[in-house]
Amino acid sequence: xxxxxxxxxxxxxxxxxxxxxxxxxxxxxxxxxxxxxxxxxxxxxxxxxxxxxxxxxxxxxxxxxxxxxxxxxxxxxxxxxxxxxxxxxxxxxxxxxxxxxxxxxxxxxxxxxxxxxxxxxxxxxxxxxxxxxxxxxxxxxxxxxxxxxxxxxxxxxxxxxxxxxxxxxxxxxxxxxxxxxxxxxxxxxxxxxxxxxxxxxxxxxxxxxxxxxxxxxxxxxxxxxxxxxxxxxxxxxxxxxxxxxxxxxxxxxxxxxxxxxxxxxxxxxxxxx
Amino acid sequence: xxxxxxxxxxxxxxxxxxxxxxxxxxxxxxxxxxxxxxxxxxxxxxxxxxxxxxxxxxxxxxxxxxxxxxxxxxxxxxxxxxxxxxxxxxxxxxxxxxxxxxxxxxxxxxxxxxxxxxxxxxxxxxxxxxxxxxxxxxxxxxxxxxxxxxxxxxxxxxxxxxxxxxxxxxxxxxxxxxxxxxxxxxxxxxxxxxxxxxxxxxxxxxxxxxxxxxxxxxxxxxxxxxxxxxxxxxxxxxxxxxxxxxxxxxxxxxxxxxxxxxxxxxxxxxxxx
Numbered sequence: 001x002x003x004x005x006x007x008x009x010x011x012x013x014x015x016x017x018x019x020x021x022x023x024x025x026x027x028x029x030x031x032x033x034x035x036x037x038x039x040x041x042x043x044x045x046x047x048x049x050x051x052x053x054x055x056x057x058x059x060x061x062x063x064x065x066x067x068x069x070x071x072x073x074x075x076x077x078x079x080x081x082x083x084x085x086x087x088x089x090x091x092x093x094x095x096x097x098x099x100x101x102x103x104x105x106x107x108x109x110x111x112x113x114x115x116x117x118x119x120x121x122x123x124x125x126x127x128x129x130x131x132x133x134x135x136x137x138x139x140x141x142x143x144x145x146x147x148x149x150x151x152x153x154x155x156x157x158x159x160x161x162x163x164x165x166x167x168x169x170x171x172x173x174x175x176x177x178x179x180x181x182x183x184x185x186x187x188x189x190x191x192x193x194x195x196x197x198x199x200x201x202x203x204x205x206x207x208x209x210x211x212x213x214x215x216x217x218x219x220x221x222x223x224x225x226x227x228x229x230x231x232x233x234x235x236x237x238x239x240x241x242x243x244x245x246x247x248x249x250x251x252x253x254x255x256x257x258x259x260x261x262x263x264x265x266x267x268x269x270x271x272x273x
Numbered sequence: 274x275x276x277x278x279x280x281x282x283x284x285x286x287x288x289x290x291x292x293x294x295x296x297x298x299x300x301x302x303x304x305x306x307x308x309x310x311x312x313x314x315x316x317x318x319x320x321x322x323x324x325x326x327x328x329x330x331x332x333x334x335x336x337x338x339x340x341x342x343x344x345x346x347x348x349x350x351x352x353x354x355x356x357x358x359x360x361x362x363x364x365x366x367x368x369x370x371x372x373x374x375x376x377x378x379x380x381x382x383x384x385x386x387x388x389x390x391x392x393x394x395x396x397x398x399x400x401x402x403x404x405x406x407x408x409x410x411x412x413x414x415x416x417x418x419x420x421x422x423x424x425x426x427x428x429x430x431x432x433x434x435x436x437x438x439x440x441x442x443x444x445x446x447x448x449x450x451x452x453x454x455x456x457x458x459x460x461x462x463x464x465x466x467x468x469x470x471x472x473x474x475x476x477x478x479x480x481x482x483x484x485x486x487x488x489x490x491x492x493x494x495x496x497x498x499x500x501x502x503x504x505x506x507x508x509x510x511x512x513x514x515x516x517x518x519x520x521x522x523x524x525x526x527x528x529x530x531x532x533x534x535x536x537x538x539x540x541x542x543x544x545x546x
Contacts, residue, residue, distance in 0.1 A: 004450075009359025009371070012352050012421060016374050019418040023389030024377075026396055075289050078282040090286070092526065097293050099522040103481055103499050104515040108296030110503075111303065111512075118299055149293070207382035210481070214503070224384050231388055231486065238392060245388050252382060 027249075030242035043243035050226055050244065057222040058251065060137060061206035064144035068152040068201045069194065071145070076156035076193070077186070080163070091157065094150050106143055106214045113139055113215065135217030143211040144201075151200040159193030160186075195262040203252050223248050297519060304512035321513040328510060334498035337409065338478060341494060345416035346473040352417070353424025354466055358458075360425070361432040375422045387486030390415045394487065407489025415487040416480065420473035427469035431462040 034040040047054075079090045097105060112118045113134040123129040133139060163186065171181045209224030216222075223244060230241025304322070308315040325331060360371050378386060394411050397403045405411065435458070443453035481496035488497055502508050 005362045006359045008355040012356030015352060015421065019414065020377055023393040026392040027389050030392060071289065074285055078286055092530065093290060096526065097297060100297065100515060100519050101479060101496055101499065103496055103503065104511065105296065107503055107511060108300045111299060112296055203382055207384045209384065227384055227388060231391060241388065245385055249385060
């Protein structure tokens with residue numbers, strides 16, 4: 001009987017092989033073959049030409065992740081100390097903007113940051129500007145923080161609600177200063193949330209091409225833009241595109257394995273809720 | 274323990290919320306602005322809404338989006354639920370392996386998923402000679418691929434919570450396996466199936482990146498149409514569209530939250546009785 005039920009997962013397993021495993025293997029195959037189909041490492045070495053773009057992507061994504069952590073950590077903590085009902089309301093408020101299309105949220109920032117946009121108009125009323133706000137790397141980081149901040153807050157919050165308030169009180173009763181309570185009790189206990197928050201912000205940030213295209217102008221290319229250009233742009237070359245994708249995958253796997261050092265069990269199911 | 278939140282933490286929460294909502298509010302206000310260039314307010318109008326509903330491109334894309342979301346979510350729910358049933362009966366080792374596989378589409382960046390699926394479809398057409406053009410079908414196949422994991426991870430916990438003897442008991446009492454499944458297991462896991470289905474629908478409606486690489490030039494979904502419009506110029510109709518989407522989501526969330534709150538209250542009353 002048990003064996004019978006187990007067969008129910010066969011369609012899914014076939015699906016995973018055809019639509020997940022084989023496509024990922026195809027990236028590797030394409031990355032190591034030329035247009036004639038023969039083996040070559042030319043594509044991989046050609047990626048070296050884009051080192052500055054790759055470094056810049058990692059740099060911008062890292063800054064955005066840092067800012068998100070810096071902004072999100074206090075908020076997650078504040079929310080986690082509220083009553084259950086208040087927590088639900090706050091979390092819903094944080095998730096609500098995520099329900100709007102990612103494109104439209106980024107588009108909203110275009111409206112705000114443009115040269116004739118809302119912020120410059122308001123500054124103009126005060127006799128300032130106009131400033132070059134859009135098409136800067138700062139705008140790209142801002143767009144990343146705006147779009148991915150909830151991904152930082154949610155895992156942080158889900159770890160922090162589990163911190164028993166009496167543990168914090170105990171530390172206070174035993175004479176620890178607020179700073180000491182934070183560094184010795186709250187911070188270590190929220191480490192798993194920090195590491196999964198970092199992964200959940202850094203991975204989409206480093207691989208985006210929408211934010212850099214919409215807010216970064218032409219001068220702030222990211223890895224995602226390179227990949228897009230090779231597959232759907234003028235520079236059509238899926239072999240080089242696959243090689244760049246492979247590099248991106250390696251960067252992300254590195255990030256994840258570093259973050260896993262702090263957190264032996266990433267609770268994806270909890271984060272999805 | 275309940276502590277009154279200090280003024281500082283309340284201010285901080287308000288600032289972050291303002292950051293999250295300000296761009297959306299600006300979009301909503303500008304959707305009623307007569308002036309086409311966004312900075313200045315020149316008067317109230319419904320024109321952009323009217324134009325939106327006569328924009329054939331947008332309406333066609335909307336129909337495509339609904340078709341893709343519904344077909345892919347139903348298929349993903351069927352395959353995913355069957356898979357969860359199978360995974361549930363596997364031994365620990367196999368379970369772990371399949372779960373790892375299921376994490377791949379969730380954890381890997383969308384651009385990698387999109388590019389790898391595009392490579393698969395191109396490969397199938399050019400190397401295997403199957404006449405599979407990029408279009409509605411490839412879109413649906415791709416959406417099923419990233420939707421299945423959400424169904425599996427919603428159904429599996431329900432199976433785990435279920436009393437494992439209930440099924441055997443039903444068999445002992447004379448049910449055939451199908452009846453036992455239909456009358457005992459299915460009602461137990463139904464909330465998980467529904468949640469997974471709804472999650473699949475929302476992810477499918479909202480997806481841009483994977484659709485971008487797998488849609489081809491002829492079959493646009495709403496996010497793709499939005500992207501097309503935004504790339505050329507910023508059109509106020511997009512403000513109107515964002516506003517509609519935001520309001521619809523807000524109403525849906527409020528309704529579902531209110532009903533779950535009422536259910537909770539009823540549940541609490543029942544416990545007290």
